[in-house]
Amino acid sequence: DQQVKQNSPSLSVQEGRISILNCDYTNSMFDYFLWYKKYPAEGPTFLISISSIKDKNEDGRFTVFLNKSAKHLSLHIVPSQPGDSAVYFCAASGNQFYFGTGTSLTVIP
Amino acid sequence: KAGVTQTPRYLIKTRGQQVTLSCSPISGHRSVSWYQQTPGQGLQFLFEYFSETQRNKGNFPGRFSGRQFSNSRSEMNVSTLELGDSALYLCASSSNGQRRFSGANVLTFGAGSRLTVL
Numbered sequence: 001d002q003q004v005k006q007n008s009p010s011l012s013v014q015e016g017r018i019s020i021l022n023c024d025y026t027n028s029m030f031d032y033f034l035w036y037k038k039y040p041a042e043g044p045t046f047l048i049s050i051s052s053i054k055d056k057n058e059d060g061r062f063t064v065f066l067n068k069s070a071k072h073l074s075l076h077i078v079p080s081q082p083g084d085s086a087v088y089f090c091a092a093s094g095n096q097f098y099f100g101t102g103t104s105l106t107v108i109p
Numbered sequence: 110k111a112g113v114t115q116t117p118r119y120l121i122k123t124r125g126q127q128v129t130l131s132c133s134p135i136s137g138h139r140s141v142s143w144y145q146q147t148p149g150q151g152l153q154f155l156f157e158y159f160s161e162t163q164r165n166k167g168n169f170p171g172r173f174s175g176r177q178f179s180n181s182r183s184e185m186n187v188s189t190l191e192l193g194d195s196a197l198y199l200c201a202s203s204s205n206g207q208r209r210f211s212g213a214n215v216l217t218f219g220a221g222s223r224l225t226v227l
């Protein structure tokens with residue numbers, strides 16, 4: 001049973017525009033939500049997180065929004081850069097981390 | 110600070126064989142988790158070890174096992190390999206000392222071991 005879902009397998013965005021990646025979850029007991037970025041032949045790297053008691057966290061070009069009532073979080077990247085092209089995984093933490101299936105972002109120069 | 114090191118990076122096995130993968134965590138990290146990544150399935154949690162004890166376990170068959178040594182290095186073993194076991198196996202370490210992870214104890218991943226079963 002997939003407790004964290006990313007329904008968009010891929011996304012293409014023009015350089016300089018906003019990228020919005022979405023994630024839905026089912027378990028209201030998750031404490032933290034995280035985004036990881038993965039390049040080919042590398043392991044995922046931590047990008048940004050948000051506590052379940054917050055609704056927004058910002059770090060430079062990256063902002064994560066959490067809507068607990070909708071059990072939905074999103075990652076905004078502004079402005080998008082070609083180096084942002086990667087697979088993005090959202091994750092939720094409790095006793096373990098639950099990961100989504102990933103969204104492949106392509107930023108077109 | 111050295112990162113998480115996984116060996117081997119690539120390996121090919123045949124059905125019925127067994128395989129052992131190794132993971133050296135970041136120095137000082139006592140929590141080691143293992144994940145299986147396959148296309149369309151994302152990262153599936155296998156198990157987590159902390160101080161040589163399995164602390165959490167995912168929904169994988171008993172053919173998948175692991176252990177952790179006193180220096181926090183960890184190994185996972187897959188016996189009687191099946192074609193469906195072909196995947197990228199990722200190890201991640203964390204400084205998390207609690208059973209529940211917090212946002213301050215994020216996972217740091219290795220580059221993975223790519224297993225192909227023929």
